[in-house]
Amino acid sequence: MSRTTSRTTEGAPASWEVFLRPRRGLAHQHVGSVRAGDPDTALSYARDLYTRRGEPLSLWVVRSDAVHAASPDEHDPFFAHARHKPYRYPEQFAPLTGDSDAEGSDDDA
Amino acid sequence: MPETGRTLAPPPADRAADTDRAADADLALLTLRLGDDALILGQRLCQWITRAPTIEEDLALSNIALDLVGHARALLARSGQLDGTGRSEDDLAFGRTDRAFRNALLTELPNGDFAVTVARQLAFTHYAVLLQQALADGTDRELAAFGARAAKETAFHRRHADLWTERLGLGTEESTRRMRAALEQVWPYTAELFDEDDLTDRLVAAGVLPPLAALRTAWQASVAAVLDRAGLTVPTPTWQGRGGRQGLHTEAFGPLIAEMQSVRRQFPGGTW
Numbered sequence: 001m002s003r004t005t006s007r008t009t010e011g012a013p014a015s016w017e018v019f020l021r022p023r024r025g026l027a028h029q030h031v032g033s034v035r036a037g038d039p040d041t042a043l044s045y046a047r048d049l050y051t052r053r054g055e056p057l058s059l060w061v062v063r064s065d066a067v068h069a070a071s072p073d074e075h076d077p078f079f080a081h082a083r084h085k086p087y088r089y090p091e092q093f094a095p096l097t098g099d100s101d102a103e104g105s106d107d108d109a
Numbered sequence: 110m111p112e113t114g115r116t117l118a119p120p121p122a123d124r125a126a127d128t129d130r131a132a133d134a135d136l137a138l139l140t141l142r143l144g145d146d147a148l149i150l151g152q153r154l155c156q157w158i159t160r161a162p163t164i165e166e167d168l169a170l171s172n173i174a175l176d177l178v179g180h181a182r183a184l185l186a187r188s189g190q191l192d193g194t195g196r197s198e199d200d201l202a203f204g205r206t207d208r209a210f211r212n213a214l215l216t217e218l219p220n221g222d223f224a225v226t227v228a229r230q231l232a233f234t235h236y237a238v239l240l241q242q243a244l245a246d247g248t249d250r251e252l253a254a255f256g257a258r259a260a261k262e263t264a265f266h267r268r269h270a271d272l273w274t275e276r277l278g279l280g281t282e283e284s285t286r287r288m289r290a291a292l293e294q295v296w297p298y299t300a301e302l303f304d305e306d307d308l309t310d311r312l313v314a315a316g317v318l319p320p321l322a323a324l325r326t327a328w329q330a331s332v333a334a335v336l337d338r339a340g341l342t343v344p345t346p347t348w349q350g351r352g353g354r355q356g357l358h359t360e361a362f363g364p365l366i367a368e369m370q371s372v373r374r375q376f377p378g379g380t381w
Contacts, residue, residue, distance in 0.1 A: 035165060037276065038276075044272065045169060
C-alpha cells in the first residue's frame, strides 16, 4: 500500500517553505525554502539547512504551492490605505478620563 | 603497532594496577576500532561534496560526515590517552599507515552510485544506533556518555538512510534495480561489524560492550523492517568480507587515506 503512495511522489521535486520556531515566546518564522520529493525528506533537508546552530523548538514545512499570496499588482488596494488613516494609530485616541486637553481627539468617532 | 601498547615492564607486585592497565589497553583498542569506523566513513561521505544529486542532499551528506568526524575525534582522542602513547586524535588520524587502521571494511567501501552509498548508510547507521545505545548502558562512563550523545545524531543519519532506501526501493524500475544491486554489493561486508574476538569477549564480560550476537539479531530485525517497507529483500550473501579489524584493508583504502593525510604530509606540524 505504501508502494502506491510513494510512487506518486516520484518526478520533479516540489518546493517547500520552511518555518522555524526558534524558542519559547516566539511564533514560527519563515526562514527559507528547500526542494524535496516528499514531506519527510523536506523536513530532513530543512533540519540540515536551517537548524545546525541553536536548538529550535519546532520546524514546519509547507508546500510552496499551498501558499496563497496577495498579488503585487494589487498592492495599493491591499496595503496602501493605512498610511493616510491616522485614526488607526493609538496615539490618535483621547484618554477616556481626560478632557479637551488631549490632541487629535476631534475627528475620532 | 598500537596493538601491543607499551612494551615497558609494569611495576612488580601491583596486580590491581596491572588489571587497570589491561582494561585500559582493551578500551584503547575498542575506541580505536569505533573511532576509525567513524573517521573513514566520514571521509568517504565527504567525497560526495559538490557531487550529490541536489544541493540539499549535498548538505545532508556533509552534515552526516561532519557528525561522524566529531565522533571520531572523541573516540580517537580517548584511544590515544588510554594506550599510553599520548597520541592526539590528529596523530592517530593523520599519522598512521593503512595497516594500523582498524575500521570495518564496510566503512571504506567506495561510494559507488547513490544507491550503494544509501545501502552502506542503511547497514551502518542501524548498527551504530544500536551499538551506541548499548554503550550508553555500559560500564565505561566515558563511552556511556559518548554513546548517549552520539546515538541521537546517528538516529538522524538512520532516518536519512531509511527515507532514501524506501524512495529508491519504491521509485522507478531503474532505482529499484540499482538499490537491489547495491544491497547485494554491500551486504557481504556487514558480518564483520558483529565479529567476536578475544578483545570483544573481554569487553562484553566487563559490561562495556553488549553481546554481539544479540546486537546482530536486533540489527537484522531493524534493517529487515525498512527493507520490507521499501519492497526489498534482505540479501543472503554467499561470502563475507572481513579483515579491517586486523588492519587488512581493501584496495580502495590506500587512496582514501592518502587523500585524507595529504595536507599533513605536505605541511607536517602546520597549524592555521
